Amino acid sequence: MSELESFRMEVREFLEANAPRSLRGTSPSGPFDGYWGGKKHPPVDPDVLKWRDVCYERGFTAPTWPKEYGGAGLSRKHAAVLYEEMRALGLPRPVVGFGFAMIGPTLLEFGNEEQKHEHLPKIARGEIRWCQGYSEPNAGSDLANVQMKAERDGDEFIVNGQKTWTSHADKSDWIFCLVRTSQEDRKQRGITFLLVDMESEGVSVRNIDLISGSSPFCETFFENVRVPVRNVVGQIGDGWTVGKALLQHERSNIGSSIGRQPGSGQRELVEKARHHLYWDGKRLEDAVMREKIAALGMEEEAFQLTLDRVAQKAQAGGNPGAESSILKVVATELKQARYELGQEIAGAAGLGWTGPGFSESDLEFTREWLRSRANTIEGGSSEIQRNIIAKRVLGLPDAK
């Protein structure tokens, strides 16, 4: 038995002995997506906390992180085995969120020892919940257009300005921000990556409602907020380097999240068609709709196969390659097309905002249809993605 296989056995035993029964079968497609943690977290199922604790003890909440920072020091391959076994039992990740997925890896790469020791263990235990402060109202796709000012005053910065699209800011304890510490000729310069405790005086948060209803997004305002200079990650004025690296963590998550459940889009549409359309024995009567669903189902499968191919290439040790640049734009436009077609299938039944007279599942689908319009805007708009493909992959020249 290889070392990896014996690790797998070990994990199985651990999970069998320690994973609470009540959590098994709840993830990843179940109702529970994992423990987001933080000081403001509402009262939580004690089994979730128990699950977090037993994992933390073994370093399994952040398995690839070094032991000294609360991880288990596992290789990627070992961590993959761990996750496979958790998935096999339908277990949620013990700790999830921006801390674990984004600022954690960034601190490991760019943080100093003090910062790592201070923040990483708390993230691994889910004690502190983090949110992201990148976007500003006047920036949009132009992320480097950072206007929020941080002026030096001795050992502190005085921060003034506004961030937007800060997901879950209302539930978070700390925020990592790009701030402007000096004006330079290129706007990518003079940006600093700063960690801010949201309990500091002068920080306030307002929820953003979307066209689809309430949302996790917030606007976060900073008015004369004092932040210690030691909260800078990397060099002062070199925050763009840190910020860009962090964005890689974000992007790589988006495309693959769509392909997670193979064939699910088509299945959902056919299910919808079963409810709302006429059937002729085993066949959908409306030939036009049948072809539309098939066209969509095919595109979805082609995309999932592309995800597989990218993954196999990466596994084979090769560069993930140019193919991966298409994932975000294809995934999001496909998702929109799926919701549009679903709405076409639902017809008048898809026009509800709340009850009565509309089914729960139709209402939810309608909200998601509206929400899906943001997919091609957030996380690098489709326009930005196509610019990137044109320039980086196809090597087309910059507009003069």
Next chain:
Amino acid sequence: MSELESFRMEVREFLEANAPRSLRGTSPSGPFDGYWGGKKHPPVDPDVLKWRDVCYERGFTAPTWPKEYGGAGLSRKHAAVLYEEMRALGLPRPVVGFGFAMIGPTLLEFGNEEQKHEHLPKIARGEIRWCQGYSEPNAGSDLANVQMKAERDGDEFIVNGQKTWTSHADKSDWIFCLVRTSQEDRKQRGITFLLVDMESEGVSVRNIDLISGSSPFCETFFENVRVPVRNVVGQIGDGWTVGKALLQHERSNIGSSIGRQPGSGQRELVEKARHHLYWDGKRLEDAVMREKIAALGMEEEAFQLTLDRVAQKAQAGGNPGAESSILKVVATELKQARYELGQEIAGAAGLGWTGPGFSESDLEFTREWLRSRANTIEGGSSEIQRNIIAKRVLGLPDAK
């Protein structure tokens, strides 16, 4: 009876008395599109020449041109009546071609007396056939990128270079060209509009085959061709002004040519479907195809109604308006879509290049399908048209 109505009576009498029986019912949708004239014209039906002669005598070959240049000096409204009556009898225009439609109006606007007297009557009689020398191999959509050189030598220019896409150059007697007479900072400057007798030494012509087969297009080469300076139209170096005005004549013809036969596209497709697809009584069996034809037929009708609306606005004395800017791009893309759908209907029967095993009408349709790909390139590509709409109609800013 209004003056216009009495003119109509007069025209009717004239046509009844003079229009050869053999030509009635041959146009505009018939096989004959009119007399193109010129010295190289192949032997022609004597009735066509007779028709030309009786019309020329009354100035009816170019009815709006002044009498002194071979026209009838009619107002636009009167000319419209004349054409209506010709159309009612299915008569072709007595003289057609680039002379009548393009260089004639341009000379009327920009030519000097000598030029008007020399060229217009010959155009009106169809004695001289003209072609257009605008495009060059390296210009494409960038029409102002004129490289063909004309160097002054006393009373003459010595012309060297190449024009392309010169329709019917092989059958034409004269060519009107944009030539470069000086290098300036803006390339629109230093262009001169020049008339060249194609019998001059050093002019040669080569036919261009298209992907759809043979074509009227030619490449026209100029090697040390001597052209008298008096053949300049407008000012030396100011040919862009003349050339642009001439292009207006071209563009305004393209859009409307598509709408000339209302409903014809859909009719043709349904006819094709009758041949190639299965019918269920009066209804096309294939619901998907039925919807595709309907969608196309609807777009066609919407376009034709837009043509009508533009025409009615113009008639009402108003500005033709922003709507007219869309005609070219919509007409050509619609035409392409129609041919694509026709090919979809024809299926394997639409794959022939020549016989045997393919019907004449399918073969012709296939060639036209291929030819239609050029419609969105020639006469101002769809890209150029959209630039124009974005900038001139929508007022969007230039790219920096």
Next chain:
Amino acid sequence: MAERPHLNLIANAEQKMLAETARKLVEEKAPVERLRELRKPEHPKGFSRSLYSEMAELGWTALLIPEAYDGLGLGLFDLVGVLESLGRELAPEPLLTSALLGAYPILEGESEALRQRFLPGIASGDAIVTLAYEEEGLRDYYERPSASITAYNAGYVLNGTKIQVADALVADAFVVTCRSAATDSLAMVLVEANSDGVSIERQYRVDSRVVGIVRFENVDVAEDEVLSLEAVPLFNKTLNRAAVGLSAEMLGAAEKAFEDTIAYLKERVQFDVPIGSFQALQHRAATLYCELELLRSSVYAAAAAADQAEEAFPRLAALAKARANETFLHVAKEAIQMHGGIGMTDECDIGFYLKRAQAAAWSLGNTSYHRRRWAELNGY
């Protein structure tokens, strides 16, 4: 396949003035942001009754009603200009409802008594009559409803449930599509809202319009409240007219969403330039502009054909609605994309246009429905 008739596609001076007046009034008193208030549960009507009265005073509700019933006896082209103006701000005042959905079947139906009873009130704006034709699971088989009437005494009894009935909560009466048990054909009858056995429940729709579930339980229908017992032609005529009216609203809405987007493209700066200078966006904007112009021609042509009583009218009505569905949705989606993140927020008005586009596309015949009708009318 019929030839195209000559249609007058340009508004005359009176029509222009009417539309201009409407546009100013709507811009001033009915800006789209009003919907954030009107959509709340505490506004059961979903529109402003006083503004509607003002519209009625300007004659809009009377436009299509013959002079014999105190109307102005004008045409659909006149109304289309007004509806286009309402559409620009997505104004929910029930002009389309009353002037077309309710009044038209009464006007063209078989009951003179109903004409006298309702048309003057509709013309004055005092009465609101709506059409109840949607049912759960019916989709676009409008001529085969489950609701039905059976003979009873000298009249009939109506049973059935209609959904998403426009302006159900304020309607004085409903024109109801139902199956006549005797003839096994589509019938249309009128029922007053306060009749015994009628109950109404508000529905909350994505486009903030107030619609309702209307239940009819053993409701008496008198002989002279029957509009038609062989109602397929009457229903189709009603659908056609109303579809053109709705298309006009959609045209106005699409055009406003487009204008707002173009304005945003000029004003929003990214990467140090206005985003409207990016050619990819310019070309997409140009494409939308083309579609809008084609839609405009289609709507005006359908209205003109109605007024000129042209045989082509049903075809052109199908054309107008199919293109309105496609164009408005396309414009609305692009409008949000071009607005970027801000376009996704409820604070920004542009999202209302997408919601309305979806709802309007599924009212009075979706695209597929009208394409099928078009194909049928063109003989294939």
Next chain:
Amino acid sequence: MAERPHLNLIANAEQKMLAETARKLVEEKAPVERLRELRKPEHPKGFSRSLYSEMAELGWTALLIPEAYDGLGLGLFDLVGVLESLGRELAPEPLLTSALLGAYPILEGESEALRQRFLPGIASGDAIVTLAYEEEGLRDYYERPSASITAYNAGYVLNGTKIQVADALVADAFVVTCRSAATDSLAMVLVEANSDGVSIERQYRVDSRVVGIVRFENVDVAEDEVLSLEAVPLFNKTLNRAAVGLSAEMLGAAEKAFEDTIAYLKERVQFDVPIGSFQALQHRAATLYCELELLRSSVYAAAAAADQAEEAFPRLAALAKARANETFLHVAKEAIQMHGGIGMTDECDIGFYLKRAQAAAWSLGNTSYHRRRWAELNGY
């Protein structure tokens, strides 16, 4: 709806080398401009027999044939890499014809005699066998041909006419789809080209491929020349395999047309900049790139599923061909538009790609056909 199996989507080292060899040979000896010569009436074969022999020597014709019949016994994934390379230059050498259209039904059919008679020759490149399945007016009801066999003596007699038969003029034998009069079912039989009653006429197709009308007039078919008398499964299996092979050619062709276009965008200067710097074109090019990547995954997956004998194979074959149809046509149309005027001339190679795209899209099932199959296989 079935779950997706694990499919190996990456070529192994041998497969890469095979494809690379093919690509080099084709680039060197079969550049697309060759078609201007080959399409002429004086080239009745429409391809180079000596080049085909060279391909056979490299083992390409033997790839799929079992070792028992002198083949290499490899898989579809191996062949797909070679076909992709041929596709890049639209090379008309009949590899797809022989290796799939002809060999596959013989291999999977019921006649061991035919296997022994033909497979070794196909493997060595000496014999060319093709499939005759298209008929006038048949469209894609492939399983309902007019050609038919009736029992006669110990065997059958075949009558009928097939059109656009690939490589008809050089084929040694035809696999023919026909109706069995006795069973009223689809049958597949083999007929040698030099049999009495077979006549062949060249057809000129838009894509410069040599195809032919093949007429069968009272042609004798021996008992052991019958591949199947209940041939729907055999035909579908053949169509699926061949469709994947054709999709691989189309992938290669689309990818080459795309590369040529990108190169042109970089080199062609207008308005003093390379036209590839225009964002509207950049975004369209990026969209094509995405479509190509999805097509590539689909083709490789279908080939892998065939080799892994996965149940999902028929679904994935439909996916590959449907997407190949759409993508290749889209790429080819955009390629011409982006080349501008020069792209319209016969002197420019890019036009060949559009012509081939159209012809390929209508061979072995159009998009609509494969979507319907997909829907069926997914239970709706």
